[in-house]
Amino acid sequence: MKKTRFASSAAALVLGVAVLGSCVSSKKYKELEASKNALEQEKATAQRSLEQANADLRDRDAKLAQYQQQIAQKERILNELRESVNEALAGFKEQGLTVAVREGKVYVTMPEKLLFASGSTKVNPNGQSALGKLANAIKSQRDTEIVIEGHTDDVAVASANVTFKDNWDLSVLRATEITRLLINNGVPPQMVVPAGRGQYTPVAMTRTPEARQSNRRTEIILAPNFDKILKLIQTN
Template sequence: MFKKSIYRFTGVALLGTCLLGSCTTAKKYNDLLAQKVKLEREKADCQSTLARTTKERSDLSKQVTELTEFRTKLATDTTLLGSTLRKTQGVYADLSDTYDKLIRNHDRLLANSALESSKLSKDLARREDELKALNETLMRNRSQLDQLSTDLKSREERLNELERILAEKDKAVNALKNKVSNALLGFNSKDLSVDVRNGKVYVSLSEQLLFKSGSTKVDAKGQDALRKLAAALKDQQDVNVVVEGHTDDVPVSKGTVGMQDNWDLSVLRATEITRILTGAGLAGTKITPSGRAQNVPVDAAKTAEARQKNRRTEIILTPKLDELFQILEGN
């Protein structure tokens, strides 16, 4: 029954080790199992030696008994002739010597047998303790493997759920991009672009589409684009909107009313665009205006063309990831 339990446990241990891919756990388990087999074999050898010694002791005792009886019979036999007596006495002397030797051997064997028996008993007790400790270690390892298997299954379930949510978010982001692109089809691609980056939809609008140089007021064509964008986003309840104003590295003209530098220019433009979007029906709770000044250029060159690219407004559409965050916090 114990061996069957060990085999069943060994199978479970090997399976748990494979699931975890942990070479260290498998080696430790195999070493422990090998020690157990070795101890059981040594225990069997000790028991066999003890049985053999006990049998030899019994045989010697039987021989001593037989010789003692024979000696008694010779000593009491007074009917034999002198020559027979002398021969008998010689034989008796030999037998006595043999008897004495046998007695000494018997005593020595008894002493050795007792010593060996004591030693074997101690070895057996020690090996039984080792086997008990080994079984306890195996049980602990089995419990650890069961716990690891449970944890692994739970993590796989969370991972599958996470992958499902991410796939849904990617699908929603692509659908949002297509919807926004279709709403803004009538505008020049040089002035307006829609693309997906890092799981977000970026609507990039050039300064030429929205503002006159140094101005914070949106042109009529830019207002048209922003209203169409707001109309496309009205029913997107799970999308947050960030309006980022970007400038080139040329400082604003001195004396410009209400502006000290490009920070003011980028923030005021983002705020103005936010007003247009909310005025077109987009909820103000979903929009965050921000200014980045000249700090996030798309082209680091100092040419007029590079600076024109950098003067832009980016409207960043980010799907809410509440469900995803709940799963991550659960880990």
């Protein structure tokens, strides 16, 4: 009888241990399964983040390539315009005329002696010839704004002068005279803007005769409308 009770107790103990072991194994399995799922979610999130980062990088590279292409196109447009003007005005370089590209624009700088007698607002024959050649080179550039800036030195206008009151007047009248000549030579009037800067935008700051001579000038500024030009290039 004692042996039977002992055997039953032993069997119950073994069964209990087995059940307990089963519970522990099940709990551990669930913990491992939860950990696995969490890792898979983290991996999926990281994968999505990586894919988004790669997409952003591709988008940035595409925009950078487009930007670089636009810069190259703008430089080409400016260089072609500069070369066209250079070729047209090559015969006037020895008289101090210069052509340069600055800040996305072509600057044609003509000294006073090329265009005007001292204190005059009437363009001389030599200046008329130069402006005629310039007009022929730029009149087809319909998407380019042309700003005519008159500049003077800092010497005050003689009080006896009845044509203009001061250097503001002188610079504006000269710019307007050049504007009319360009229009008469075929440049569309809507392309041209005359402006007078007086003595207030000098290229030389000293008051020597040479500095003042440098400051007496006309700047013809050619400003292409790149947005319109590039749009035309893309549609053709």
